[in-house]
Amino acid sequence: MVNFDNILKYLAVQAPLRAFSGEDFNATKMAVQEYTLPALPYAYNALEPHISAQIMELHHSKHHQAYVTNLNNALRLHVAAVGAGDIASQIEMQQVIKFNGGGHINHSLFWKNLAPAESEETKPEAAKELVAAVEKTWGSLDDFKNAFSSTLLGIQGSGWGWLVKDSANGLRIVTTKDQDPVVGRDVPVFGVDMWEHAYYLQYLNGKAAYVENIWNVINWKTAEERFLGTSEATKL
Amino acid sequence: MSSTLLRTVPALRGALRASAVKPAAALASTSFVRGKATLPDLPYDYNALEPYISSKIMELHHKKHHQTYVTGLNTALENIAKAEEKGDFTKAASIAPLLNFHGGGHVNHSLFWENLAPASREGGGEPKGDLKQAIEDDFGSFEDFRKQMNTTLAGIQGSGWAWLVKDKESDTLSIVTRANQDPVTGAFVPLLGIDAWEHAYYLQYENRKAEYFDAIWNIINWKTVAKRYD
Numbered sequence: 098m099v100n101f102d103n104i105l106k107y108l109a110v111q112a113p114l115r116a117f118s119g120e121d122f123n124a125t126k127m128a129v130q131e132y133t134l135p136a137l138p139y140a141y142n143a144l145e146p147h148i149s150a151q152i153m154e155l156h157h158s159k160h161h162q163a164y165v166t167n168l169n170n171a172l173r174l175h176v177a178a179v180g181a182g183d184i185a186s187q188i189e190m191q192q193v194i195k196f197n198g199g200g201h202i203n204h205s206l207f208w209k210n211l212a213p214a215e216s217e218e219t220k221p222e223a224a225k226e227l228v229a230a231v232e233k234t235w236g237s238l239d240d241f242k243n244a245f246s247s248t249l250l251g252i253q254g255s256g257w258g259w260l261v262k263d264s265a266n267g268l269r270i271v272t273t274k275d276q277d278p279v280v281g282r283d284v285p286v287f288g289v290d291m292w293e294h295a296y297y298l299q300y301l302n303g304k305a306a307y308v309e310n311i312w313n314v315i316n317w318k319t320a321e322e323r324f325l326g327t328s329e330a331t332k333l
Numbered sequence: 334m335s336s337t338l339l340r341t342v343p344a345l346r347g348a349l350r351a352s353a354v355k356p357a358a359a360l361a362s363t364s365f366v367r368g369k370a371t372l373p374d375l376p377y378d379y380n381a382l383e384p385y386i387s388s389k390i391m392e393l394h395h396k397k398h399h400q401t402y403v404t405g406l407n408t409a410l411e412n413i414a415k416a417e418e419k420g421d422f423t424k425a426a427s428i429a430p431l432l433n434f435h436g437g438g439h440v441n442h443s444l445f446w447e448n449l450a451p452a453s454r455e456g457g458g459e460p461k462g463d464l465k466q467a468i469e470d471d472f473g474s475f476e477d478f479r480k481q482m483n484t485t486l487a488g489i490q491g492s493g494w495a496w497l498v499k500d501k502e503s504d505t506l507s508i509v510t511r512a513n514q515d516p517v518t519g520a521f522v523p524l525l526g527i528d529a530w531e532h533a534y535y536l537q538y539e540n541r542k543a544e545y546f547d548a549i550w551n552i553i554n555w556k557t558v559a560k561r562y563d
């Protein structure tokens with residue numbers, strides 16, 4: 098089970114190390130938590146034909162793994178920089194932590210908010226409360242899907258589109274650039290990776306087709322749990 | 334904003350056909366048509382950069398990606414002109430990000446194609462003359478420059494470009510990065526650009542982007558870079 102609490106504190110607070118130790122600051126004593134690549138909740142070919150096995154394998158075993166590896170390295174270097182009183186290196190590492198920590202969080206959320214098309218989880222009926230809230234906000238589920246898809250296609254460069262629940266329980270569509278994660282009071286309900294690596298081997302420059310097909314593999318059950326705050330992922 | 338972008342997608346096929354028309358023939362009475370951007374021809378065949386960049390990548394990159402920027406740029410210019418005509422400057426300003434993105438995409442790719450060349454022709458090797466001297470003065474050696482460029486490329490978070498640029502005032506060289514399709518403007522003259530978007534290498538190199546950054550030195554057109562320097 099992925100525990101994001103520490104990374105999120107790290108990203109949200111500008112004095113990240115205190116969030117880790119909870120004790121008086123002593124860099125030499127501090128054990129840095131190692132993050133690991135979470136297993137996918139389905140096989141690499143389980144999302145075919147909407148997302149190919151080749152994409153899933155590279156995306157999970159190479160891209161996500163690189164974010165995890167680079168996050169762990171940056172956290173170690175950051176601790177060393179704190180120990181050495183080297184503020185410039187700390188700031189440099191914070192950028193690397195933000196990018197790779199964000200990459201780790203985003204992909205961990207993404208895998209869980211997808212499911213094989215033929216499963217019960219991908220039916221909107223698995224998200225009764227969420228769909229009711231979506232219909233209240235956008236008029237209908239289709240209107241929401243159109244708005245979400247347009248937002249995804251409007252992203253310039255690498256980034257993510259998210260359905261989030263804000264602190265007043267309202268739903269909004271937001272985008273984050275590169276690997277910026279959703280932080281603060283917004284709760285990510287589901288996210289879609291719009292980096293080219295997420296679709297290029299299968300869809301090439303035809304990202305509109307990827308966006309159209311992603312709806313077949315959205316895990317509405319997970320989305321409902323995040324919306325209602327009943328899954329561990331909503332600790333985010 | 335996003336809906337404007339969407340509208341350009343169905344127009345793509347038509348635009349591809351339209352781009353076969355030479356700009357001079359398309360000259361018409363309105364200032365908008367006169368200023369229309371068109372997809373430039375590649376100065377070499379799609380397969381000419383193999384094995385360093387595959388034919389398939391080159392074809393998609395030029396015919397689809399670059400064409401989309403050209404189409405998007407023309408749409409943005411057209412919509413800005415329409416808004417201007419109506420005196421709706423708020424609307425015109427709201428289109429600015431699309432103008433920057435697609436205009437930058439058109440400019441960047443046009444520069445990129447020209448600063449590449451087949452390894453069997455001008456591509457690869459090392460710069461000569463004043464440019465060689467300037468690189469040695471500002472980076473220590475060509476090898477140091479190459480390493481610094483590769484480190485910079487590897488450090489780009491997300492989509493973007495790395496550029497060797499010349500400062501207009503001091504003539505000194507430096508390496509800069511630009512996010513997404515932001516063009517190099519202002520104090521800098523772009524000399525050499527390398528596309529670090531995933532579409533530039535993914536079909537051939539997948540996640541191994543360092544291999545792409547190593548390979549591209551075999552097809553850099555130093556003649557073009559030197560011309561831009563002088």
Ligand SMILES: [Fe+2]
Pocket residue numbers: 156160204290292294295
């Ligand atoms: Fe990704």
Ligand SMILES: [Fe+2]
Pocket residue numbers: 394398442528530532533
């Ligand atoms: Fe490109």
